[in-house]
Amino acid sequence: MRRLRLWCCLRLCTLQTFANLFVASFLVYNVCVYVSRSSQNEELRPTEAASAVFNPRTLLAPVVTQASVDELPSVGRVPPAADRHDLEPTDVWQNVTFSVGKFFVFSAYFERRMRPRFVRVIATGRVHLPSTLRPLYCRLHFSNGSEATVRAQHRVIKENWGLAYTARFVLCPTDEPPRAVSLFEKSADLGSRPVTVQDVQPSAARLGRFAVCVKPFHYEYNRAVWLVEFIEFHRLLGVSRFIFYNHTVGPDVERVLRFYQSRDLVTVLPWHIALRSQKEVRTENMFAALNDCLYRTMYRYSYTALVDVDEYIVPRQHADYGQLFDLLGGRGRETYGSYIFQNCFFYLYWENDTAVAERLHLSPQQESQFPYLISLYKTRRVRTPHRFYSRSKYLVVPERVVEAGNHQVWEHAPGFRSMNVGEHFGLVHHFRICEFGGFDCMKKDSIVDRTTHRFIRPLAGQVLAVCDAIFGGNCPVAPPLGSPW
Structure with a gap:
């Protein structure tokens, strides 16, 4: 009976040992597999990220096709004039010296929305013009070669922060759109160079x-x-x-x-x-x-x-x-x-x-x-x-x-x-x-x-x-x- 008990104990110990070894082996195997897969993923992630971030033409291309760089004209190609938007920089600031002192003229637009019609000149001058200011006139240059002279009206743009100079509109009444406009004082020889008047009509096609x-x-x-x-x-x-x-x-x-x-x-x-x-x-x-x-x-x-x-x-x-x-x-x-x-x-x-x-x-x-x-x-x-x-x-x-x-x-x-x-x-x-x-x-x-x-x-x-x-x-x-x- 004592030998039987000893034999049973030995068998149980052996089985427990094998069970422990099996469990331990299983755990080690899963850990190894997990580590292996993780390392593979870590090896893949930088490659994917590098493609997504530093090679956007490959991985990111499918999500940026609507406005990607490749869909635009090639580097250095400037579309011909007929294809260009009519917004190119033809205007620059002119410094015109009138009796009021420094006066600046930039651009001009024909105003069709109001009656009577007029040319609106984007200009800059002193906020408070002196009472001794000589009248300012507009010389309108038409496409047929004719010219007309009208008295200008001033309108200060509201925001000037209390500084001496401000943006302003100079308004030149005219029923027909001129090709260009220049400003001058009637008693002075000098005036602004002609500024092209942009006339965009309501019927114009949207760009x-x-x-x-x-x-x-x-x-x-x-x-x-x-x-x-x-x-x-x-x-x-x-x-x-x-x-x-x-x-x-x-x-x-x-x-x-x-x-x-x-x-x-x-x-x-x-x-x-x-x-x-x-x-x-x-x-x-x-x-x-x-x-x-x-x-x-x-x-x-x-x-x-x-x-x-x-x-x-x-x-x-x-x-x-x-x-x-x-x-x-x-x-x-x-x-x-x-x-x-x-x-x-x-x-x-x-x-x-x-x-x-x-x-x-x-x-x-x-x-x-x-x-x-x-x-x-x-x-x-x-x-x-x-x-x-x-x-x-x-x-x-x-x-x-x-x-x-x-x-x-x-x-x-x-x-x-x-x-x-x-x-x-x-x-x-x-x-x-x-x-x-x-x-x-x-x-x-x-x-x-x-x-x-x-x-x-x-x-x-x-x-x-x-x-x-x-x-x-x-x-x-x-x-x-x-x-x-």
Whole structure:
């Protein structure tokens, strides 16, 4: 009996040992398989990510075909004149010395919407003209060789910030559109050189549905990657024309502008005026630029957005501007001339969003080489948007607006008004440092808003493809933000 018990114990021990060994072997096998598969996945992920990010023409090509670089004319090809949009820079600032002192003339447009009709000249002069000012006259040059002289009327554009000089309209009454117009004082020999009068009629065929106007570049603006991002983001939203005013830009931005000009997407107008910015006139005479662009796109584009390069009007429920304005335009198609969107600051001092690397499967090394796209990395914003008309930005139906301002329309054509667009339809994503200097803005109540991340793959692909075409590789690093003080 004792031997039987001993034999049973030995058998049980042996079976337990084999069981333990089996379980241990099974666990080791699964761990090895898991590690092996994980290592294979880790070997694949960088390759896929590298293709998605650094070779956008391959993996990302299927999602950017609608607006890819390959669908545009080849590098260096400039479309012939017959194919070009009638928006090319034929206008420059003229410095004309009248009895009032410095006076500047830029462009002219024939105004068909009002009676009596007239030529509207975009000009700049002193806010308060002296009572001793000699009358200013318009000399109208017609295509048949005839000329006519009429007395000019002045109209100051509202925003001048209390500085000595302001953008203004000079109005020259005429029933028929002249070929050109020049300004002069009757008792003086000197006057302005003739300025071509642009006459775009309501029956003209549209060149596109959406255009963007941007205030003048200045201070040697050289954030090339942010400019490419701005253009490509808006192309995804349906914009087909960008109009920029160039006071001064850096070499990288100049290359970007030339690239897009060669593809007939961008119009760049020289913007050199002999006035001191912020001391004599507001921010490179920006209000003249905004109103010139308003009239330059009139009847040529259905909608024009007036924004800066650090501002994005982003739809929240719709894929692009086309879908959004199919809705908004249908609500009072014959009533609204402008569409106002509330502003939200996305302060650049707040942290970068780690979801960019996660969604694009970027390794730390790859992310360090990935361009710094503010619309993707800066997703923390102030919780409560600004009220309407405070920091707002907007789109207009150009022919329904008479005078444009920075944050609102100052005057609509008769019968039209503004629509305040609810934040659930769209917001202005405004990327900047603290507006009053320092870092106190970071203490404001904030939330994370990743609305722009639905564009993350096509935007990344297009920006990288454009940078490759322009710079032969990665996008150039943006200059530092500078001192907040």
